[in-house]
Amino acid sequence: MATADLGMSLLSKLLSDFYRKSNAYFPDRIEEREFGIGDLERKIAYRHMQFKSDDEFRKYMIANAPPYVSCSSAYYHFPAGRPMSAKGWIGSELIFDLDANDMHLDCQKVHGGSWVCSNCLEKVKEETFKLIEDFLIPDFGFSDNEIMVNFSGNRGYHVHVKDDVVMKLDTDARKEVSDYIAGHGIDFEQIFREEMVRGSKIRKLVGPRPEEKGWRGKVARKFISIMNNGKESLEQMGIDKSIARKLYEKRSLVEMGIRNGNWDMVYIKNKADFWKSVIEKQAVAQSDRIDKNVTNDTGHMIRLAGSIHGGSGLIARKMAAYRNMERFDPMKDAVAFKEGSVKIITDTKNVLNMNGNEYGPYTKEEVVIETAPAMYLYLKGLAKVVAIE
Numbered sequence: 427m428a429t430a431d432l433g434m435s436l437l438s439k440l441l442s443d444f445y446r447k448s449n450a451y452f453p454d455r456i457e458e459r460e461f462g463i464g465d466l467e468r469k470i471a472y473r474h475m476q477f478k479s480d481d482e483f484r485k486y487m488i489a490n491a492p493p494y495v496s497c498s499s500a501y502y503h504f505p506a507g508r509p510m511s512a513k514g515w516i517g518s519e520l521i522f523d524l525d526a527n528d529m530h531l532d533c534q535k536v537h538g539g540s541w542v543c544s545n546c547l548e549k550v551k552e553e554t555f556k557l558i559e560d561f562l563i564p565d566f567g568f569s570d571n572e573i574m575v576n577f578s579g580n581r582g583y584h585v586h587v588k589d590d591v592v593m594k595l596d597t598d599a600r601k602e603v604s605d606y607i608a609g610h611g612i613d614f615e616q617i618f619r620e621e622m623v624r625g626s627k628i629r630k631l632v633g634p635r636p637e638e639k640g641w642r643g644k645v646a647r648k649f650i651s652i653m654n655n656g657k658e659s660l661e662q663m664g665i666d667k668s669i670a671r672k673l674y675e676k677r678s679l680v681e682m683g684i685r686n687g688n689w690d691m692v693y694i695k696n697k698a699d700f701w702k703s704v705i706e707k708q709a710v711a712q713s714d715r716i717d718k719n720v721t722n723d724t725g726h727m728i729r730l731a732g733s734i735h736g737g738s739g740l741i742a743r744k745m746a747a748y749r750n751m752e753r754f755d756p757m758k759d760a761v762a763f764k765e766g767s768v769k770i771i772t773d774t775k776n777v778l779n780m781n782g783n784e785y786g787p788y789t790k791e792e793v794v795i796e797t798a799p800a801m802y803l804y805l806k807g808l809a810k811v812v813a814i815e
């Protein structure tokens with residue numbers, strides 16, 4: 427923009443104030459972390475930055491007020507070193523980046539990919555709980571205090587695992603972790619096997635029991651839950667209408683069988699496809715993306731927990747314990763700019779819910795609203811700041 431953008435100067439002031447007052451954006455072992463700084467065009471415009479202390483970092487943040495700040499998942503002897511091999515890698519947190527945008531939700535077809543609604547936020551929260559409670563804790567044995575969760579600042583959550591063993595994992599080992607969580611390479615032939623019933627020609631299908639560890643137990647539990655959800659759930663998994671009805675009617679009996687490892691009550695025609703979809707339902711959604719970009723990369727830069735997201739003005743708020751996510755409402759608990767009002771011209775067909783209030787829809791209107799929703803619309807590219815009230 428040729429003329430000074432009032433929105434941009436307001437944002438700088440708000441960010442500077444925020445970083446002056448907050449104490450919740452300093453990572454552990456700050457002097458061993460690499461930082462990256464972004465503007466509104468590029469989330470990471472500069473990297474290979476190092477800060478020797480919280481105080482030095484705070485001064486930088488107050489003076490520069492960058493819209494985006496990223497921090498390495500890795501600890502280095504020389505975080506500012508270049509190329510990467512000169513940094514002296516010490517270890518990396520295992521991180522997972524869960525984003526509602528990768529979940530292909532129906533609501534996104536209505537409100538578009540750049541908008542975030544309460545359903546998006548709820549669904550991605552469920553996936554995050556699934557990652558932690560169905561995989562990280564039971565299958566990998568991490569404990570609550572080794573798992574740190576923060577809101578991404580926009581439409582997802584970041585999970586950081588800081589266990590000593592994990593820190594040293596190389597890219598291949600990290601890939602094994604993400605493949606496991608994505609359900610890649612699971613052989614359902616190994617989960618089920620046919621056994622001859624002794625003294626007869628009858629074959630019996632033996633499969634996993636719900637209380638078993640790992641993927642076997644997950645498959646059994648998921649099947650029981652799909653079945654108990656009703657015929658429609660079974661049909662959605664590609665089971666014929668008539669079989670779905672039969673399974674649902676006899677669900678108590680079928681469930682009892684499965685609890686004893688006997689899957690003979692379950693007749694499914696396209697077995698391979700069916701089990702593939704059971705596994706997909708139970709895997710953490712969008713884990714394909716987790717694979718490629720984040721979890722496997724030991725030098726990955728991720729939004730600094732406790733900093734502001736420049737695409738929303740919300741705080742990438744840290745949870746004291748992952749279970750606090752349950753009651754966490756990003757559109758209330760991650761709101762940063764709590765003072766004053768702003769006059770904006772805005773055009774949006776979606777309703778913004780923030781702090782228990784509704785804003786919009788607006789059709790090229792001039793409105794005066796509180797700073798946080800005004801900046802949210804501005805940073806989403808849906809509003810122009812006209813005046814600071």
Ligand SMILES: [Zn+2]
Pocket residue numbers: 531533534537541542543544545546547
């Ligand atoms: Zn949505």
